[in-house]
Amino acid sequence: MNVAVRRHFDRFELEEAARTLRAQGGRMIMLYAAPEAGGTQSVRYVSSRAGIGFDIWVVPADTAIPSLATIWPLLGWYERETADHRGIVFSGQPEPFSLIAPLRSAEEADLRRLPDISGDAVQILPFGPVRAGVVESAEFSFFYIGEAILHYVPHLFLKHRGMEDRFTGQTPETGLVLAERISGVGSAAHALAYSQAIEAAAGVTVPDRVRYQRVIVAELERLYNHLHYLGHLADTTTLKVGHAEGVLLAERVKQINARVTGSRFLRGVIAPGGMRRDLRIDGLASALDELRQPIRKYINRLDASESYFDRLATTGLLPREIAFDQGATGPVARASGLDRDLRRDHTYAAYADPDLAFSVATHETGDADARARVRIAEIENSIVMIQRAITLTPTGKIRIPCLPSPNSEALGWAESPRGTLIYAVHFGEDGRLARVKIKSPSFSNWRVFPYTVHNTNMMDYAINEASFGLTIAGCAR
Amino acid sequence: MALWTLIGLAEGKATTGWPLKPGPDGQDGVIGMPRLESERCDAGCSICVNVCPTHAIALADEGLALDYGRCVVCQVCVEACPTDALTESNNWAFGVRARDDLRTAASVAPVARPSPSRHSFHRSLHVRHVDAGSCNGCESELQALNNPFYNLHRLGIFFTPSPRFADLLLVTGPVTRAMLEPLRRTWEAMPEPRWAMASGTCAVSGGIAPGGPCLSGLEDVFPVDLYLPGCPPNPAAIIEALLMFLGRIQQRLHRGKMNDE
Numbered sequence: 001m002n003v004a005v006r007r008h009f010d011r012f013e014l015e016e017a018a019r020t021l022r023a024q025g026g027r028m029i030m031l032y033a034a035p036e037a038g039g040t041q042s043v044r045y046v047s048s049r050a051g052i053g054f055d056i057w058v059v060p061a062d063t064a065i066p067s068l069a070t071i072w073p074l075l076g077w078y079e080r081e082t083a084d085h086r087g088i089v090f091s092g093q094p095e096p097f098s099l100i101a102p103l104r105s106a107e108e109a110d111l112r113r114l115p116d117i118s119g120d121a122v123q124i125l126p127f128g129p130v131r132a133g134v135v136e137s138a139e140f141s142f143f144y145i146g147e148a149i150l151h152y153v154p155h156l157f158l159k160h161r162g163m164e165d166r167f168t169g170q171t172p173e174t175g176l177v178l179a180e181r182i183s184g185v186g187s188a189a190h191a192l193a194y195s196q197a198i199e200a201a202a203g204v205t206v207p208d209r210v211r212y213q214r215v216i217v218a219e220l221e222r223l224y225n226h227l228h229y230l231g232h233l234a235d236t237t238t239l240k241v242g243h244a245e246g247v248l249l250a251e252r253v254k255q256i257n258a259r260v261t262g263s264r265f266l267r268g269v270i271a272p273g274g275m276r277r278d279l280r281i282d283g284l285a286s287a288l289d290e291l292r293q294p295i296r297k298y299i300n301r302l303d304a305s306e307s308y309f310d311r312l313a314t315t316g317l318l319p320r321e322i323a324f325d326q327g328a329t330g331p332v333a334r335a336s337g338l339d340r341d342l343r344r345d346h347t348y349a350a351y352a353d354p355d356l357a358f359s360v361a362t363h364e365t366g367d368a369d370a371r372a373r374v375r376i377a378e379i380e381n382s383i384v385m386i387q388r389a390i391t392l393t394p395t396g397k398i399r400i401p402c403l404p405s406p407n408s409e410a411l412g413w414a415e416s417p418r419g420t421l422i423y424a425v426h427f428g429e430d431g432r433l434a435r436v437k438i439k440s441p442s443f444s445n446w447r448v449f450p451y452t453v454h455n456t457n458m459m460d461y462a463i464n465e466a467s468f469g470l471t472i473a474g475c476a477r
Numbered sequence: 478m479a480l481w482t483l484i485g486l487a488e489g490k491a492t493t494g495w496p497l498k499p500g501p502d503g504q505d506g507v508i509g510m511p512r513l514e515s516e517r518c519d520a521g522c523s524i525c526v527n528v529c530p531t532h533a534i535a536l537a538d539e540g541l542a543l544d545y546g547r548c549v550v551c552q553v554c555v556e557a558c559p560t561d562a563l564t565e566s567n568n569w570a571f572g573v574r575a576r577d578d579l580r581t582a583a584s585v586a587p588v589a590r591p592s593p594s595r596h597s598f599h600r601s602l603h604v605r606h607v608d609a610g611s612c613n614g615c616e617s618e619l620q621a622l623n624n625p626f627y628n629l630h631r632l633g634i635f636f637t638p639s640p641r642f643a644d645l646l647l648v649t650g651p652v653t654r655a656m657l658e659p660l661r662r663t664w665e666a667m668p669e670p671r672w673a674m675a676s677g678t679c680a681v682s683g684g685i686a687p688g689g690p691c692l693s694g695l696e697d698v699f700p701v702d703l704y705l706p707g708c709p710p711n712p713a714a715i716i717e718a719l720l721m722f723l724g725r726i727q728q729r730l731h732r733g734k735m736n737d738e
């Protein structure tokens with residue numbers, strides 16, 4: 001078990017512990033329901049102390065558990081999701097209704113949607129789930145007057161596929177195939193977090209060659225995601241050529257991905273115990289060299305376009321306190337001044353090697369501009385890290401046996417392009433997966449996003465949504 | 478803005494000529510569907526049948542039967558096969574008109590739904606996309622079709638926001654129950670004649686996520702005119718499937734075999 005402290009709590013001690021964690025500068029991450037011996041369930045609370053590790057609190061779930069959503073608001077969605085799927089009651093939950101289920105009746109819709117807004121001029125605009133363009137399905141309710149948005153409610157679980165439950169009964173190898181298909185544009189990060197969880201459960205350490213190759217794969221994923229993101233953001237500011245160039249650069253990285261790994265989405269390489277195939281690394285360094293100039297020029301051009309960054313500045317403001325309380329993660333959190341990155345704070349793969357030159361980019365302003373600038377800094381850092389990792393990769397084995405023993409459990413994590421991604425894996429008596437919980441960055445950032453939409457205007461919405469870089473699949477699972 | 482237009486023109490040679498003129502398809506190195514040569518199988522071996530996460534492989538009278546409509550291209554069977562009966566391939570152009578053409582052991586001749594007539598599309602095709610529960614990998618490749626490398630418009634194919642102007646409904650994902658009604662509404666809003674395409678293994682058969690909150694693909698909702706497995710199908714595979722549907726190029730896969738094999 002790769003955690004610093006694992007404590008068994010009585011539910012009466014819970015609120016006190018939650019307050020202490022806050023007072024001591026720790027950070028709550030997630031909660032989930034886990035199977036316990038004798039067919040009972042517990043709720044696991046995962047929190048982090050930077051430089052120390054993750055703590056897990058285990059609380060029996062035979063009766064109602066006090067909600068911690070008023071102390072750690074970010075837990076609100078986890079509690080509601082756990083109530084939906086596992087029937088656990090969280091007493092005092094401030095939003096005591098289903099998170100996942102589609103709306104079934106008008107009254108239920110009213111109960112869930114209606115904030116304290118009234119007046120003849122207020123209109124409700126339901127939007128989606130089938131929206132304009134080639135995008136993921138989700139439904140949004142805007143409460144608005146004219147151009148002004150008073151309140152905003154996203155409904156994000158129409159494409160809930162029950163993915164976590166599909167892991168039950170799988171072997172580590174077939175579970176990997178599922179992990180790579182939770183969020184397509186995060187396939188590598190999911191494979192990595194999942195594999196590291198299985199390796200921790202098995203108590204094995206992967207060879208050095210694997211550690212560097214995993215950095216290369218993970219940073220290629222960040223690169224194509226962030227480039228696509230800049231292009232998409234340009235599209236929302238109606239900068240058409242800026243859009244075309246951004247997505248063309250992303251396409252070029254996807255083509256590199258295929259040459260290096262066999263998959264445009266970097267699937268089929270990272271696996272429990274190492275790598276399924278050696279990376280085809282020849283040509284990668286020169287391909288990146290060729291890309292470096294166009295990327296630099298592209299970013300400079302964006303910088304010189306008044307219409308781009310001007311539209312981003314002050315749009316979609318996310319204050320630091322809200323970012324912390326509601327659980328913002330990844331570039332979104334770093335753009336609001338939260339200096340957090342798993343690659344450094346809970347380091348893995350080869351990120352701790354100073355020769356890799358990894359650095360964490362942060363910004364203070366918390367607007368769409370800051371989110372774009374954090375990603376731009378990460379694009380540049382990713383290219384450097386890939387190039388260095390190519391030369392730092394030692395020879396050696398790429399895979400070792402990795403067999404978790406029955407009833408073992410562990411956490412695995414990765415800083416995905418969108419932020420903190422955690423897998424909790426539990427094995428059963430038969431040595432197969434008994435429970436997998438996925439804490440995905442889009443689940444976290446979708447929870448935060450509405451706070452930047454209430455009391456803004458329709459003109460800014462598309463830009464703001466693009467600046468968050470969210471996926472629905474990762475959120476809905 | 479003027480600056481961007483100039484730069485766009487100067488660097489504008491990004492678009493490939495493929496598939497109508499010489500040019501790269503952009504898929505160098507992409508690993509495709511596994512190749513099956515069941516005459517290499519050891520008698521009694523069923524390792525691949527047991528490891529395939531989507532049950533795409535079954536034991537049949539004539540040896541192994543592979544249903545590419547269920548294959549998510551994970552290569553687990555290729556790694557497990559002790560006799561190289563299953564091997565890695567670069568074949569990804571798996572768009573077909575009849576579901577049975579995705580099966581290596583179709584017992585009856587594959588039957589497609591009626592082809593669109595030559596006059597149906599006035600030289601252009603309008604596609605409405607609906608995500609019915611994808612992992613977003615399929616959307617990422619659909620979005621790529623409009624990047625300057627593939628530049629789908631040059632082929633007279635357009636994604637349209639309005640179902641009222643759409644000829645073809647392109648669906649991704651296994652179809653979650655919650656997306657069933659919105660999907661049906663979009664279909665009903667399309668004028669006849671209208672066609673439906675299942676894009677990606679999830680939409681073809683349910684892929685990795687049949688059952689539970691999901692159906693087993695688009696066929697559970699209405700008849701499908703065009704199937705394209707792949708996880709996800711890459712942009713070139715989507716282009717080939719759409720051109721094949723329009724009768725502008727030939728279907729390459731018949732009864733689970735590529736033409737040139």
Ligand code: SF4
Nearest residue numbers: 529548549551552554
């Ligand atoms: S590559 Fe296809 S047939 Fe082979 S194991 Fe994966 S899903 Fe099954």
Ligand code: SF4
Nearest residue numbers: 612614677678679708
């Ligand atoms: S077919 Fe594959 S890529 Fe497409 S939605 Fe399904 S899992 Fe994702």
